Amino acid sequence: MARPSGRVVLAAAAIAAAACLGVVHHELATRPGWAAALVNTAHAVGVTPYRAVAFRRQVATPYPAETVTDPALPSGLHEVRTPGRSGLLLETGILLYRAPAVRAAAAAGGRVRFAGPPAPRAAPAPVAPPAEVRVFGEVPLRAPVAAVVAVGTATDLVQVSGRSYRFSSVLDMVATAYNAGSGSNGSFTGEPSAIGLPLQYGVVAVDPHVIPLGSRLYVQGYGLAVAADTGSAIVGDRIDLFFWNSPAAIAAFGIRRLKVYILDDPRLPPVPVPDAVLREFGSAKPVQPASGSGASASGPSSSGAPGASAKAA
Secondary structure, eight states, X not given: XXXXXXXXXXXXXXXXXXXXXXXXXXXXXXXXXXXXXHHHHHHHTTSXXXXXEEEEEEXXXXXXXXXXXXXXXXXXXXXXXXXXXXXXXXXXXXEEEEXXXXXXXXXXXXXXXXXXXXXXXXXXXXXXXXXXXXXXXXXXXXXXXXXXXXXXXXXXXXXXTTEEEEEEEEEEEEEEEEOSSHHHHGGGTTOOOTTSOOOXXXXXXXXXXXXXXXXXXXXXXXXXXXXXXXXXXXXXXXXXXXXXXOHHHHHHHOEEEEEEEEEOOTTSOOOOOOHHHHHHHOOOOOOOOOTTOOSOOOOOEEEEEOOOOOOOO
16 A cells, blocks of 8 residues: 655644644534644654543533522621533543653654554543643533522511511520429429410510510520510519429529520510519510621520529519
């Protein structure tokens, strides 16, 4: 079989060198196998130290994120309304690998001669990563979908177990704990709360002149509650939280400073208060909100001072 003329070999080598430099005809961009074959031809005649492997691959493209304000979401909270989805591109191109023989020859300062026709297919990729990646074409397969994230702006909402409740004011209060035992209730042991509700988790004792009895509350680190009880030592900014715990656990609760949110949400039904109780305690004073109140609540922080409930007389 006749060998190709020198002119043909040089022309192929020139085209392959152009491919290595990124000067690629449209046909080569749509058919990366041709580009790889030309680069390998140039490699065979000593024009370039690279061997090429053609590729077609799908590449994920990042999706944008959009933010919208939501006045029905507590300030500082974020909620994903629409999850984003990455786009998809079909890339075509060649991977350029530096031939080990050429590296060895360059290190020794000698020359390497290549003989024989180039392989019809790209040589297997070596273990080492490619020296260069040439992308000739990109075809969109799927457009990205933007993520939509809502940012809360409401300053009168508090988030409780994934639900938002509207509040009218927030107090910075000193909290203790009590249970149904005589150590907490004294002579009132066995009796229900001041407004007649049975003692259970969610019942809290307050000063009715600060927080009206029957008020719906959210106590930081405790949860939803009802102002349903009173105590002789629960005066001013004090609040007593009911727990089904042992006296030792009640004492370990100690004294903690917590935020108490007075809820004003139409979804929460009112708690009836007997007329006799209302006459006994009269009307409550206007509640003064704590300074620097926010719409998101975190866990309780102990003051470090141990103590038991102050409900009992």
